[in-house]
Amino acid sequence: MDFAFTEEQEMIRDTAAAFLAEVSSSEAVRRAMATESGYDSALWRRICDEMYWQAIHIPEAYGGLGLGYVELVAMMEQMGRYLLCSPYFSTVCLATNALLVAGNEDQKTRWLGELGAGQVTATLAFNGGSRSWAADSITASFRREGDEFVLNGDYRYVIDGHTAGLLVVAAREEGSSGEQGISLFLVPAQTAGVRRRWLPTLDQARKQAAVTLDNVRLDGTSLMGACGQAWPALGKVLDLAAIALAAEQVGGCQQLLDMTVEYTTERVQFNRPIASFQAVKHKAADMMLKTEVARSAVYYAACVADEALRGGELGAELPEAASVAKSYCSDAYFAVAGEALQLFGGVGFTWEYDVHLYFKRAKSSEHLLGDGSSHRERLAVTLLDQGRSS
């Protein structure tokens, strides 16, 4: 047992931190978030062409770097810390994971190749506008017509849905419900009948879209896995994505803590730095506790995710590890952000200071892919309901 980053993993993290400190400054974030696309395409090109981050956990056989989920999580933590505006989460943590988990050989060869080369960005659309984020949130439907599939329906909360070149969409067989009848399809954004609309959001640093499929016709090569049986794969993808998102939340916690300690140490009131007041110190101590506990949850979940993708034994813990991490980190991030805002006083309430960017991100990431209480309810079902007659 050695539950610490290897030297190589530390190097990846430090390289990411150094690069992001340079390219994802407060000014850069504010410039990017003011645009509809939400990112600077020149910077995204640099990330793809110089850093190869988009290819991090794509196996070498498909042209990727072949690294693991721990490395991906180390990267996400830094992106959360620097609030990087990019299609990274949607492309790598949603769509690439979907291809890795559910794609057939031809699909992987083609699309992982393009994604890994940075030629296309992608995302995952499944939720029709429900707070549940589970199978019942999928309302779009498909039917077969000869060799073709015809898809209809609406999606909300699609991360980068208005800019992605490739959409991985979930739809259910007409008349099905729950976890039954769900299929995943690969839909290039330009396909006839695909309509996409940017949704302005409270957290401007992560863009969301509504997607409508209006009689979209696909041939059989677009179908991922066996028809109507995609829920287990999709569930796995969502767990993997939740772990990556939780890592981003840990990075946000750390940045807020660092900013708060720095600010309260400089700010003087009553002839003392306010950091010397115990009421301030105790809040900061609680912020550090939450940050470290969140980090422990995420690193463990990263190891589980890694094995889940490589077929290791620990992979069986994926749903639990994802819910443990996402529930704790979601609540921790929002609590830490709230305390930070308080400890900055009036300036924390301004547009000029960065605290509000993190405060807003904390809420948006809390609700993305299920908030703390929904993940706890998922744990409760396993703990309390299985094998009990009520």
Place this chain on the structure above:
Amino acid sequence: MKLSFSAEDEQFRAEVAGWLQDNLKGEFARLRYRGGPGDEHTYPEERKVWEQKLAEGGWTCVGWPKEYGGKGCSIEQQVIFFEEYARAGAPGRVGHIGEGLAGPTIIAFGTEAQKQKYLPGIVAGTELWCQGYSEPGAGSDLANVKTKARFDEVRGKWVLNGQKVWTSLAHESDYCFVIARTDPESVAHRGLGFFLVKMDQPGIEIRPIEQITGTSEFNEVFFDDAECDAGDIVGAPGDGWKVAMGLLGFERGVSTLGQQMQFQNELDDIVALARENGAADISDIRQRIARAHAELKIMRYNAMRMLSGHSVSDGSLQKEALIYKLFWASWHRSLGELAMDVMGPECEILEGAPYELSRLQAMYLFVRSDTIYGGTNQIQRNIIAERGLGMPKEPRPALK
């Protein structure tokens, strides 16, 4: 990052589990799950015999170096030992203060003679220790101890006068490690000494204190010309604070993995009860149980991070270690509340008169001390902010 244990370690796990299975039976069977925190008044004599049984099997002081009678186990093996010990429901260790605190201090700071004199009794499970730090005027402000130690040149002995309080298990112990003032003119952490004192002597009086649970595990200890030998001071007179603080560093959290297994047993009881009495259908209870479950899992991961840390060599605690006490103590305190709320109105009804508590009732009351002893939650937050985050210290009035 690697989470699995080596085949060799798994073999060790089987060996520990096998030994416990073969030995924790017969006369010892009733000790299972007893004698832990909050229950230390239970079966003290039987648990002393069990301590010696463990020693015979070579299972005391597993983390100590071999040259001092320990087993020289790696961190992984220590983790495994404590996990399996708790998993088997083996009883609370009467020797834990000697094994975890007194022994390591003597190993680190003691003389060869002190090692010869005191370590074998700890390893054999025959000599028990208690910790004499707190006094009526020295709780969180430990450096304010007033107990005095004077060296009597004629008899060649240290003579102690003063009072300790909250001394856990003093009434069961053979020895106490005591911090006392060697320089009567000194204040705060200067001028202290660290003494190894035999309990059974005319100059020591022990009075039990009745606790919130109606039982007594801790005591007042009065020193009235109590004595120890010239060779029973660890370090020089004036070094007491350094030695006492060094001791805190020994708690690296290895044994906490066993403590977590005990927490798991408690949570399992609560889950079983909730499923049985219908509390499992109440959404607030569901949330709280799930939260307790999630945070206990993370507690384990956090401890694994602490144990795997590469940067502990300078003796300073890493961030994940600094927050650990505050985290587990607060978690455990909420677990007590959860236990009562799962029981509902039934939580009021005792097992019997006059004040016989069920396991969960005793737990609910006892966990209130977790956030007080070993540095209160407030003191933990001070330490986290000052050492972990480098925030300025509280301005203090100048020392007179």
